[in-house]
Amino acid sequence: MKKVKLSLFDILARLGSSAPTKVDLPPIDPTEGRVTQSVRFPPKVRQWINAHAEHLGVSVQDFISLTMKGVMETTSSPQTDELDTMVMRFFLLFESHGIATADIPNFLPPNSITRSELRDTNKIIDLMDGPVFEHLQKLFGIERDWLKGSSDCAYRSRQFYKNLPAILSEITRYKLKTGNSVNVLFLTRSGVELAELAKIKNEDCETNDYEYIHIVLKFEKRVGSQTIATYQLWDSLPWGYWRSRYHAKALIYFCDKTQNYTAAYSLSQEKLNDFICGRALFPGIERHGNRWLLDELAWDDDRNPERDELTAIKRYFKEQGGEPYLNAIRHPYPPKIKNYDAFLAGAEPLRIDESD
Template structure:
């Protein structure tokens, strides 16, 4: 029996599109004269609550209410009517969007797309002539987006459905971080929760403490991990975010695993950040409705709140020494959590770079000692040269 999709999990665009999906798909022909005359004015009457909602969105975007309503309705039309023109229009829009959301100006786009001229960015028709299949594949690989989404065919921009676990998967997180560190990349480890209307850090701490006291689903407080770094491409750099699946703070072992990650970051000079972001954004990231890089803007949004992971874990209402008394050394605990067969049986570990946690930790903390050849060896999964270096 197919699992029923929750209405609450659908995006605004998906909901409206579903409502209109039964309407005729053949649209009346728009004359050239109507196109030349430009926008057609009309009057819309809103319910007070609806008017307040869209006015708030307009203020947030720094534009007019009319522009917001027009953008929403145009998006619904573009999403509902799948003709060639619509897909080509979407291709241009998404081409521009993927650079914009990564903080890349139009002026710098030629750094990332060889052969494109800045003048071609001024006109969609000229732009379409230079976006060939090779360019689309390059963009999909560089920005980790779905090729069909770039082409305007699919609605989900993420490369694949689902996020990697971090709870009970600490070894994989360590390996991801180590790949960046040995490549001389700065790494920031973010812990993300929903902002449930918190107005102060004390309210947030109280929420953490409440969830610590109860393991039942009714007081569940989700938290996820994101790894932020910078990716070098064709002499330029772009921000990169890997977001992982959210889990309940209520679990004692999850809190222990978070403490392990915090200790790792502290011992390896990895920056730590905690953020509570608006609930809609949190859900979009978790369900693949927003590209992971959008998390950067969500974390700096006025509805988000910064918090210190170290401060939370050390709060007397949250830190329970008896929960961690058997934790021991970080590497020992990790090795106790996973037996040898686990690495081969668990599908999440198929791409694990190294199965030796002690070696991973050593590489993290001594990456500055690696030569260029040793960095390449580590990146490619050849650990013998690193093992020899660790013994010396």
């Protein structure tokens, strides 16, 4: 999507939107005339105001008054702000996933909108009803309230701590459905990579539990002739606490045994916060971080710097119910998977025939 040049009104409205949304104004006396207010502008600002006032054919005073009145009315209307935000996020969602504006109708329910109607903001506002919100939420994995403009969190964090099958189910189901691998991303703050995590493991958790590793799943989806990446935000696990670390390592172990991909990225604290709080969309996250490898934590040889924990990780993986998901991928057909269709549909948890 092309970048839109902001108008004077857009710029001032955005500036005004950061001010208090509710300002108590005193009653206005209809007999009161205009109040003269002296304002000093820097020379460049004054020249800019003069140029715009001349272009509109009004006085400088009228230009300033008209502009500020418009800003006041717009920023005091949260309904207008939410609708504007909804339209902006509608286009941002597609742009961030690499989808050209002309192709947007291909990613919506049939006959939802035409290309020419994408020029009309009101058409887009009217388009965004329940079924379309649900469709986009399911397709891109984003939150409906974010799309509506009523929330700043684009993703809902999912939990698998003390419930390892929750995340293994998502990975297994996708792999059985598509035959493709899932990319499991592990995010840390800048300066925290494998060597630093190894040091944290051997120190007191109470002083190091702020060093978290954040987990994101990346899937590829085929829509018509195009492939897009969608994401799920999962737990943030403190590496210094053994149970959290075992959970993360059990996931790495599973990926290694099932040919799913793992990659780790260290990001600036600011960028990391934006992503894990849902304020930034995940497409392109790899460009914002420094990549490092952690799959060796599942290897049973000297390349694994924490090989001393591997036996415990394997035992923990089994105790936490991970074995059925290994078996499902190794033997991905009935009768080994007792409820194949229901599991793929997400209607039932995985049930495996354990007999040989």
